[in-house]
Amino acid sequence: xxxxxxxxxxxxxxxxxxxxxxxxxxxxxxxxxxxxxxxxxxxxxxxxxxxxxxxxxxxxxxxxxxxxxxxxxxxxxxxxxxxxxxxxxxxxxxxxxxxxxxxxxxxxxxxxxxxxxxxxxxxxxxxxxxxxxxxxxxxxxxxxxxxxxxxxxxxxxxxxxxxxxxxxxxxxxxxxxxxxxxxxxxxxxxxxxxxxxxxxxxxxxxxxxxxxxxxxxxxxxxxxxxxxxxxxxxxxxxxxxxxxxxxxxxxxxxxxxxxxxxxxxxxxxxxxxxxxxxxxxxxxxxxxxxxxxxxx
Numbered sequence: 001x002x003x004x005x006x007x008x009x010x011x012x013x014x015x016x017x018x019x020x021x022x023x024x025x026x027x028x029x030x031x032x033x034x035x036x037x038x039x040x041x042x043x044x045x046x047x048x049x050x051x052x053x054x055x056x057x058x059x060x061x062x063x064x065x066x067x068x069x070x071x072x073x074x075x076x077x078x079x080x081x082x083x084x085x086x087x088x089x090x091x092x093x094x095x096x097x098x099x100x101x102x103x104x105x106x107x108x109x110x111x112x113x114x115x116x117x118x119x120x121x122x123x124x125x126x127x128x129x130x131x132x133x134x135x136x137x138x139x140x141x142x143x144x145x146x147x148x149x150x151x152x153x154x155x156x157x158x159x160x161x162x163x164x165x166x167x168x169x170x171x172x173x174x175x176x177x178x179x180x181x182x183x184x185x186x187x188x189x190x191x192x193x194x195x196x197x198x199x200x201x202x203x204x205x206x207x208x209x210x211x212x213x214x215x216x217x218x219x220x221x222x223x224x225x226x227x228x229x230x231x232x233x234x235x236x237x238x239x240x241x242x243x244x245x246x247x248x249x250x251x252x253x254x255x256x257x258x259x260x261x262x263x264x265x266x267x268x269x270x271x272x273x274x275x276x277x278x279x280x281x282x283x284x285x286x287x288x289x290x291x292x293x294x295x296x
Contacts (some may be wrong), residue, residue: 011041011050021059028059034072036062036079065090068097110239123247126229130287135223136173137200139164139207141215142180144188147238155271157193160214164206169198174268181262194221224261227252228284234276236265244283252287261286 018025031037037059039049065075078089113122141157158175165171173196183189197203207216231244269280
């Protein structure tokens with residue numbers, strides 16, 4: 001018996017391998033095409049695929065990971081890893097998946113309320129207040145950003161601007177984020193991070209030194225009359241925050257007022273130190289009276 005005979009005897013046809021792995025031949029061809037499970041041998045003449053018995057465990061693992069909707073690149077990482085490393089990669093993926101599911105569940109609940117005509121009930125839990133905000137100088141960063149990117153971009157940009165504020169006489173008011181256009185999963189704004197500062201000249205000098213690295217600029221934010229609701233750290237998450245914005249918009253409309261500028265989130269608390277139920281943010285719209293307003 002030749003070496004080739006001994007090798008061929010160890011190989012399984014795609015049908016036999018599929019049966020032992022409890023998969024279809026179609027699935028195995030797909031895994032081959034995706035580079036997740038390559039045949040041990042492919043006949044150059046017939047194109048038939050052959051596998052070894054020790055590949056069965058990998059085939060079953062790939063199939064199970066695909067049932068978790070794991071992206072192909074991450075499946076490749078898991079099956080190439082070993083032991084605890086593979087388990088850690090799976091745990092990290094599933095933690096992210098559960099966070100996405102929780103967000104989608106909250107969005108579904110929010111949409112059910114809107115579709116069933118219970119929007120007014122959702123808005124009632126928000127107490128709308130008004131305030132006068134004086135003119136102030138702000139250091140800013142403006143960027144086109146999608147909603148999933150906001151949890152990273154907002155603290156990053158405000159942190160950079162607060163560093164600049166320390167060279168410009170200090171921070172003189174709560175930082176805020178202005179949404180100049182819709183920011184969502186498919187709409188990217190832009191959004192503008194703003195930090196009020198004491199010294200305009202020093203702020204402009206700092207922004208100029210930054211060059212194009214961050215796109216930092218300085219502008220004067222005009223005095224505004226705002227309508228706002230105060231929300232907790234938990235309510236800042238999407239989609240809960242959407243209901244807060246809509247509650248303010250509804251209040252503005254009901255009182256014959258009109259929106260006088262882009263909406264904003266004003267962060268007045270230490271985010272890292274705050275608990276889920278602690279108030280951290282005001283969701284606000286600049287407003288002005290219309291000629292027919294009877295607002296009190």
